[in-house]
Amino acid sequence: MLNIESRVLTLRLPEGAENDLQVVFGILSKALQNIEDLPVIPREIEDILTISTAERHRWLKDGRLQSGYPPAKAALREDGTVARLRS
Numbered sequence: 001m002l003n004i005e006s007r008v009l010t011l012r013l014p015e016g017a018e019n020d021l022q023v024v025f026g027i028l029s030k031a032l033q034n035i036e037d038l039p040v041i042p043r044e045i046e047d048i049l050t051i052s053t054a055e056r057h058r059w060l061k062d063g064r065l066q067s068g069y070p071p072a073k074a075a076l077r078e079d080g081t082v083a084r085l086r087s
Contacts, residue, residue: 003010059065
């Protein structure tokens with residue numbers, strides 16, 4: 001069973017499935033391999049930057065945020081991006 005809650009991915013296998021563990025890891029690794037290259041949807045942008053929908057629209061209008069925001073990897077960097085956008 002695969003469960004995602006609060007940004008935590010939990011995988012539970014039935015008892016006796018230890019031999020399947022490497023297969024499952026391979027499938028998950030392949031599925032997540034390029035996840036950082038996927039675009040970030042507007043709701044995710046709001047969550048990542050902890051901003052409201054109205055604030056996101058203002059940021060788009062005044063040029064502080066680009067439409068088609070960069071991939072999640074760039075948005076999640078802790079390099080002061082949010083502080084710069086808010087200033």
